[in-house]
Amino acid sequence: MSESLISARGLTKKYGDFTAVNAIDFDVAKGESFGLLGPNGAGKSTTMRIIAATSQRTAGTISILGRDPEEHGPQIRAHLGVVPQQDNLDGELTVTENLFIYGRYFGLSKKFIRAKIEELLEFAQLEEKRNVKVDALSGGMKRRLTIARALVSEPDILMLDEPTTGLDPQARHILWDRLFRLKETGVTLVLTTHFMDEAEQLCDRLVVMDNGKIMAEGSPLELIKVYSTKEVLEVRFGSERNKEVAPILRGMCDRIEELPDRILMYVEDGEALLEEIIAKKLHPTTSLVRRSSLEDVFLRLTGRSLIE
Amino acid sequence: MNSGINVAKVRSIGAAYVAEARISQMMKWKGIIAIVAIGNPLFYLIAIGIGVGVLVNQNSGTSGTGGVEYITFIAPALLAAAALTGAMDEVMFPVLEGFKWRKLFFAMNSTPLTGTQIATGVFMAAMLRVAFTVFCYWALLVAFGVFSISQSWDVVPITMFAAGAFAAVILGITAKVTKEDFFMTILGRLVIMPMFLFSGTFFPLESMPTFLQPIGWVSPLWHATELGRHFSYGYSISGLMILFHFAYLSLLLIAGLLLANRAFTARLAK
Amino acid sequence: MSTAVEIADARANKFGHQLYAGRARAIVERSLLALRSSTWVPIATGFVEPVLYLLAFGYGMGELIGNVDFGGKTIDYTVFIAPGLLATSAMNGAIYDSTWNVFFKLNESKLYQGMLATPLGPLDVALGEITWALLRGLSYAMAFMAITAPLGLVPGVAAILAIPAAVFIAFGFASFGMAITSYFKTYQQMGMINIVLLPMFLFSGSLYPISVYPDWLEFLIKLMPSWHGIELVRDIWFSAFDNGTLIHVSYFCVMIVTGLYFTTRRLRNLFMR
Numbered sequence: 001m002s003e004s005l006i007s008a009r010g011l012t013k014k015y016g017d018f019t020a021v022n023a024i025d026f027d028v029a030k031g032e033s034f035g036l037l038g039p040n041g042a043g044k045s046t047t048m049r050i051i052a053a054t055s056q057r058t059a060g061t062i063s064i065l066g067r068d069p070e071e072h073g074p075q076i077r078a079h080l081g082v083v084p085q086q087d088n089l090d091g092e093l094t095v096t097e098n099l100f101i102y103g104r105y106f107g108l109s110k111k112f113i114r115a116k117i118e119e120l121l122e123f124a125q126l127e128e129k130r131n132v133k134v135d136a137l138s139g140g141m142k143r144r145l146t147i148a149r150a151l152v153s154e155p156d157i158l159m160l161d162e163p164t165t166g167l168d169p170q171a172r173h174i175l176w177d178r179l180f181r182l183k184e185t186g187v188t189l190v191l192t193t194h195f196m197d198e199a200e201q202l203c204d205r206l207v208v209m210d211n212g213k214i215m216a217e218g219s220p221l222e223l224i225k226v227y228s229t230k231e232v233l234e235v236r237f238g239s240e241r242n243k244e245v246a247p248i249l250r251g252m253c254d255r256i257e258e259l260p261d262r263i264l265m266y267v268e269d270g271e272a273l274l275e276e277i278i279a280k281k282l283h284p285t286t287s288l289v290r291r292s293s294l295e296d297v298f299l300r301l302t303g304r305s306l307i308e
Numbered sequence: 309m310n311s312g313i314n315v316a317k318v319r320s321i322g323a324a325y326v327a328e329a330r331i332s333q334m335m336k337w338k339g340i341i342a343i344v345a346i347g348n349p350l351f352y353l354i355a356i357g358i359g360v361g362v363l364v365n366q367n368s369g370t371s372g373t374g375g376v377e378y379i380t381f382i383a384p385a386l387l388a389a390a391a392l393t394g395a396m397d398e399v400m401f402p403v404l405e406g407f408k409w410r411k412l413f414f415a416m417n418s419t420p421l422t423g424t425q426i427a428t429g430v431f432m433a434a435m436l437r438v439a440f441t442v443f444c445y446w447a448l449l450v451a452f453g454v455f456s457i458s459q460s461w462d463v464v465p466i467t468m469f470a471a472g473a474f475a476a477v478i479l480g481i482t483a484k485v486t487k488e489d490f491f492m493t494i495l496g497r498l499v500i501m502p503m504f505l506f507s508g509t510f511f512p513l514e515s516m517p518t519f520l521q522p523i524g525w526v527s528p529l530w531h532a533t534e535l536g537r538h539f540s541y542g543y544s545i546s547g548l549m550i551l552f553h554f555a556y557l558s559l560l561l562i563a564g565l566l567l568a569n570r571a572f573t574a575r576l577a578k
Numbered sequence: 579m580s581t582a583v584e585i586a587d588a589r590a591n592k593f594g595h596q597l598y599a600g601r602a603r604a605i606v607e608r609s610l611l612a613l614r615s616s617t618w619v620p621i622a623t624g625f626v627e628p629v630l631y632l633l634a635f636g637y638g639m640g641e642l643i644g645n646v647d648f649g650g651k652t653i654d655y656t657v658f659i660a661p662g663l664l665a666t667s668a669m670n671g672a673i674y675d676s677t678w679n680v681f682f683k684l685n686e687s688k689l690y691q692g693m694l695a696t697p698l699g700p701l702d703v704a705l706g707e708i709t710w711a712l713l714r715g716l717s718y719a720m721a722f723m724a725i726t727a728p729l730g731l732v733p734g735v736a737a738i739l740a741i742p743a744a745v746f747i748a749f750g751f752a753s754f755g756m757a758i759t760s761y762f763k764t765y766q767q768m769g770m771i772n773i774v775l776l777p778m779f780l781f782s783g784s785l786y787p788i789s790v791y792p793d794w795l796e797f798l799i800k801l802m803p804s805w806h807g808i809e810l811v812r813d814i815w816f817s818a819f820d821n822g823t824l825i826h827v828s829y830f831c832v833m834i835v836t837g838l839y840f841t842t843r844r845l846r847n848l849f850m851r
Contacts, residue, residue: 074595075587077695077696077697078582078583078696080695081584084695087687088688088691090612090689093611093612093615095617100611101604101608101611105584105698106582106586107580107599107601108580109580153582259650329749336766351781359788359790359791360785360786362790363643363646363655364642367642373642492625493620497623497624502630505631505638506633510635511638511641515638515641516634520633545831571612
């Protein structure tokens with residue numbers, strides 16, 4: 001691994017008796033796009049806040065650009081661009097004023113910021129909205145503005161907490177495109193998400209978190225390889241018959257998962273297995289062969305029950 | 309399909325359901341409502357009634373206040389001011405919340421409830437709060453010996469009526485508001501504050517410079533105060549004036565409710 | 579031209595660099611931008627309040643009250659209340675700016691969260707917000723002076739010192755108000771602030787001398803900051819200094835320091851823990 005920008009060992013955060021982050025280790029390399037995946041309450045946002053030097057750890061060590069956030073909070077924050085889960089744009093100001101004042105918070109000169117604003121407005125596709133108050137922007141525009149705002153200080157690391165939650169597909173794709181371009185310019189991305197497609201699109205490497213612990217680590221492809229099969233066959237026999245058919249199917253592949261409405265079978269070749277099933281005269285009402293996705297990995301590692 | 313929803317019933321008493329929802333919201337504030345209902349009159353009476361009263365008495369005795377003690381003079385006015393501002397709070401904030409902040413009215417409107425019923429329900433709940441405020445205030449005035457029960461009981465419904473008239477107007481206007489910061493500032497600073505100060509509340513309207521007196525004439529607080537003074541301690545005004553005060557307040561009440569009805573229906577249909 | 583990192587690194591070894599980045603002015607700049615775009619109406623209309631009170635109580639009540647004894651002299655009632663109203667409006671303005679305004683930015687718009695994700699520290703935010711409140715109070719005090727002087731309500735040139743005095747007491751209220759607000763979570767708790775303020779201002783002696791009250795009530799009133807604020811401005815207005823003046827000044831010094839201490843501490847705990 002090349003030079004590591006962020007390095008955590010035994011990182012722990014407790015709120016009273018509750019352990020939000022439980023002794024995790026990870027490294028993020030320069031220029032890498034690193035994802036934290038996990039269900040709600042897994043400890044992703046807490047980890048993000050510790051990296052962003054706005055939350056103090058209970059135990060363990062963390063170094064960001066070689067510095068300890070407890071000693072050098074302001075210096076570390078000067079390297080970061082933060083995009084929080086909920087937009088906290090300044091509702092009393094216009095689009096350009098938001099960008100301008102945020103730069104001033106970093107102490108940047110007015111001249112520098114004014115030039116930067118033009119660049120950022122173009123990047124965020126907000127040139128026509130420059131003098132509009134942010135309350136009048138759509139959700140996607142606000143999100144793009146929040147990202148543009150985080151870039152005003154030319155950060156080395158961009159921290160994104162669930163960047164596309166609540167956006168429509170068009171807005172998500174535009175955002176992914178912008179983030180990908182940033183990555184190409186050498187910005188390190190650290191992001192949390194619970195969208196698997198997003199993780200596959202954006203992350204070079206990711207960790208899956210659950211209950212404050214890291215359950216798995218690797219590139220999206222590696223994770224699929226280790227924790228799932230190449231393909232998945234989904235068959236439905238109607239909720240009555242699923243139960244009686246399941247024991248027969250169980251012998252036909254390595255791993256099988258019975259859900260209330262369907263049965264998932266993890267195999268290397270889904271079509272072949274389906275033919276086998278039909279040959280046994282077990283006619284499923286519907287069937288689907290698909291490639292294994294990160295979602296299968298995620299559900300396997302963090303379970304299917306609702307976490308609330 | 310029988311889901312147990314009686315649409316006819318919702319149609320007929322829907323406003324009461326809205327009022328019920330409002331009242332349960334108010335209950336979150338019950339501690340504060342109770343403290344305000346008792347504390348407000350207590351503090352004003354001791355501070356202004358006694359504090360300023362001493363100065364007035366030293367200087368001009370009771371000649372400037374029509375022959376009554378200063379505290380007696382301001383009591384009906386303070387009662388009316390508390391009723392009017394209390395009523396305003398209970399319509400203004402729920403309406404801003406309902407249309408703007410939490411958009412509750414749109415949720416209500418997706419049930420069989422109509423805009424008219426929502427407006428009426430909010431108004432009814434506000435009047436209940438006003439009844440509580442006015443009664444507490446009046447009871448305290450009686451306990452202090454400022455008012456006598458037999459002479460002043462009719463001040464309670466009359467003040468409530470005046471507060472209702474004011475609340476109706478605020479209800480109608482607030483339902484049209486989109487820039488609430490602007491609205492609340494203008495209302496508070498440029499309407500409520502002058503109304504409170506220039507409606508003959510602390511001194512007879514006639515002792516103001518003439519150019520300021522028209523503020524009192526259009527102010528519902530002045531009309532409420534004149535009626536309050538007449539019915540609580542026998543301040544003498546002509547029958548014609550009494551009729552005029554009632555007519556003015558009735559006009560506000562009707563106009564306000566009509567406006568509210570139209571504004572609610574229109575905004576919910578948007 | 580320095581980059582964000584160079585600017586932050588330059589302070590890395592300064593005392594208290596985690597709390598203060600030396601950029602409270604950026605917060606004031608933000609308020610100026612907001613003034614242009616959004617907040618000019620509430621700010622522009624703010625100065626009318628003391629003027630309305632002066633008209634109503636000066637001219638309306640003046641008829642009923644006539645003259646008042648103050649410090650052994652007999653003065654016109656309107657002259658008596660003018661400094662009280664100046665002080666009251668300075669305190670009220672500071673309280674509004676540091677309570678409801680701060681509550682909103684803290685809990686609804688999450689503005690401070692955004693500021694503290696940058697190299698700014700909690701003390702930058704606290705000082706910046708308070709400075710803005712004071713600039714606003716300063717302009718109101720000057721406007722009030724400009725109205726009262728031609729009306730003959732200002733006894734002498736020395737009374738101009740009442741302007742900095744008004745800003746000084748506003749500082750006390752702003753820093754203390756912000757500290758209290760930062761601990762509050764619900765609108766109901768905020769409602770309690772208004773309830774406490776009502777008696778505090780009614781009894782603080784802006785409209786009448788508190789000597790009309792029994793000793794025990796007078797004693798309680800003299801514990802309250804509003805009384806000290808009004809007395810301080812009134813002492814300066816009439817150039818009637820005594821030991822009391824010094825007590826009033828000390829009272830507000832303590833308020834400013836404790837307010838700033840608790841605000842900074844609380845903001846750090848809220849956003850940096």
